[in-house]
Amino acid sequence: MSKNYLFSLTITPIQSFIAQAKTTKDFYSGSQIISNLIQELLKQFPCKDDIIFPASNSIISNKIIARIAIEKQEELIEKLQKTMKAFLPLKALCNGMELKSKSPELQQLENVFQLFYSSVEITGYKESYFEVEKNLSIIKNMRLFNQISSKNICYVCGERESFCQDKNEKNRCTVCYTKSRYESESYLSTAGIASLYYRQKLDNTLYERYKENFYHFDEALLYEENLKEDYLKKHHHLNNKNIEEIKKQLQSLSKEKPTKQYVLINFDGDNIGKILSNGLDNIGKILSNGLDNIELETFHREFSTKLSTFSQAVNKIISDEKGRVIYSGGDDFLCFVTPYYLNEVLDQIKESFENNVNTYQEKISYSIAITISHYKAPLHKIIENSRALLKATKAKYSSKSKLIKGGIGIEVYSSSSLLAKFIGDYNEFTLLKQFDGKKINLYSLEQLFSFAKSDMQYSEYLLIINMIKLELKRFLGRREIGFSDDEVAKIQQLLIAQVNRNYSIDLDNFFGFFKTVEQLSKDNNE
Ligand SMILES: [Zn+2]
Numbered sequence: 001m002s003k004n005y006l007f008s009l010t011i012t013p014i015q016s017f018i019a020q021a022k023t024t025k026d027f028y029s030g031s032q033i034i035s036n037l038i039q040e041l042l043k044q045f046p047c048k049d050d051i052i053f054p055a056s057n058s059i060i061s062n063k064i065i066a067r068i069a070i071e072k073q074e075e076l077i078e079k080l081q082k083t084m085k086a087f088l089p090l091k092a093l094c095n096g097m098e099l100k101s102k103s104p105e106l107q108q109l110e111n112v113f114q115l116f117y118s119s120v121e122i123t124g125y126k127e128s129y130f131e132v133e134k135n136l137s138i139i140k141n142m143r144l145f146n147q148i149s150s151k152n153i154c155y156v157c158g159e160r161e162s163f164c165q166d167k168n169e170k171n172r173c174t175v176c177y178t179k180s181r182y183e184s185e186s187y188l189s190t191a192g193i194a195s196l197y198y199r200q201k202l203d204n205t206l207y208e209r210y211k212e213n214f215y216h217f218d219e220a221l222l223y224e225e226n227l228k229e230d231y232l233k234k235h236h237h238l239n240n241k242n243i244e245e246i247k248k249q250l251q252s253l254s255k256e257k258p259t260k261q262y263v264l265i266n267f268d269g270d271n272i273g274k275i276l277s278n279g280l281d282n283i284g285k286i287l288s289n290g291l292d293n294i295e296l297e298t299f300h301r302e303f304s305t306k307l308s309t310f311s312q313a314v315n316k317i318i319s320d321e322k323g324r325v326i327y328s329g330g331d332d333f334l335c336f337v338t339p340y341y342l343n344e345v346l347d348q349i350k351e352s353f354e355n356n357v358n359t360y361q362e363k364i365s366y367s368i369a370i371t372i373s374h375y376k377a378p379l380h381k382i383i384e385n386s387r388a389l390l391k392a393t394k395a396k397y398s399s400k401s402k403l404i405k406g407g408i409g410i411e412v413y414s415s416s417s418l419l420a421k422f423i424g425d426y427n428e429f430t431l432l433k434q435f436d437g438k439k440i441n442l443y444s445l446e447q448l449f450s451f452a453k454s455d456m457q458y459s460e461y462l463l464i465i466n467m468i469k470l471e472l473k474r475f476l477g478r479r480e481i482g483f484s485d486d487e488v489a490k491i492q493q494l495l496i497a498q499v500n501r502n503y504s505i506d507l508d509n510f511f512g513f514f515k516t517v518e519q520l521s522k523d524n525n526e
Pocket residue numbers: 154155156157158159160172173174175176177
């Protein structure tokens with residue numbers, strides 16, 4: 001019998017490759033490229049049943065784990081390397097790019113991804129799993145970064161030399177150029193996501209007629225602020241020359257105006273690495289000694305199937321009318337949602353995670369970063385900030401033993417700046433919903449709490465936290481806010497827990513809560 005090896009493989013970059021985007025088109029294409037590449041890599045494995053992770057090839061997983069017979073290993077590695085190297089050049093050629101052999105343009109495309117793998121003979125599944133994982137993390141840390149010193153740097157990734165110009169005459173490297181030309185299914189611009197709900201209610205004939213005013217229509221043209229001569233000259237050739245006439249036509253489409261905001265949701269299951277290496281007991285507690293050999297492999301196969309079921313559910317929940325999924329990796333996903341459906345989508349995601357992954361008594365937690373942004377804010381900044389918010393949320397709810405408890409962060413952006421930020425646990429987050437439709441006078445709130453400060457002695461702290469309790473009760477009890485006594489007591493308790501952590505007061509987050517309430521209650525079509 002031939003010897004069996006445990007084979008673990010990862011490619012980089014994934015997250016940062018997807019995040020290198022100036023437009024939603026780049027963003028979708030980046031994710032599509034990774035997804036298609038991983039599918040191609042999975043096809044190279046001799047037997048599908050040998051693959052433990054991922055359980056389905058429709059998800060973007062940065063980890064592939066499989067059993068492989070020793071005599072097939074060399075051939076497999078060669079195939080994987082070849083597939084990866086040829087992947088982007090083939091896509092570029094299909095898009096009509098000319099690539100001379102050994103040219104720097106071609107090399108850029110060939111070298112963008114790096115493949116790391118480790119394989120060890122399976123003596124026991126558990127030991128082998130630990131060993132390949134350890135090897136892989138060492139190899140990944142040794143990878144080399146090429147710093148280039150060219151004046152002509154790509155404006156999208158900012159790291160490779162530019163050889164091409166996109167349709168806006170901006171310099172791009174061949175990789176980012178391929179992104180801009182990549183065929184991605186049904187992507188939408190940020191204005192397209194923001195206006196989704198508004199567009200669903202339009203009369204189709206009138207809408208089509210409106211679009212005919214322009215040679216190049218995009219959803220930004222549903223906002224009157226863009227119907228200006230210089231804007232139209234730059235982006236959209238006019239069929240109909242009379243702008244006033246077009247404005248009237250837009251106004252007659254609907255009495256309502258489209259909201260200017262879209263939402264980016266960044267979801268990540270907590271402690272997944274730890275869960276995979278140790279396994280869970282019957283009630284879902286992470287085992288301190290870990291599972292034994294056979295059980296760990298069975299657990300991996302089961303857990304892998306759960307994650308891929310959840311991933312498929314995410315794709316269904318975020319249907320075309322609600323938003324777009326950028327990528328879905330089983331234990332994490334990134335998606336756009338139009339604000340109207342945000343609460344509904346969050347509820348369904350929570351339910352689906354409970355039903356598909358969290359089938360244990362002891363719950364596996366997750367962290368979410370929700371970024372609500374004006375459609376004109378620079379997309380790459382929003383992507384960057386969303387990742388930072390997820391990190392901050394995880395850090396806030398991380399214990400000394402480095403286990404993360406799960407939380408939700410929310411940020412609201414105008415076209416140019418951050419308007420509100422709040423990080424809370426699941427209960428505190430549902431508080432935001434309780435404030436739905438309530439008018440909060442932020443100015444008077446800040447006046448009321450002007451005595452409070454974050455930095456103080458313990459005795460001062462006790463005094464101040466009591467004053468906050470009292471003032472908060474009075475403030476929430478105001479008739480114009482309209483909470484019942486019961487509600488006031490509950491909300492007061494939660495908000496006090498929120499400001500009051502380890503004998504220090506987090507006032508930024510406290511006011512951040514009310515700023516977020518204020519932002520969420522605004523009509524965002526002004
Ligand atoms: Zn680039």
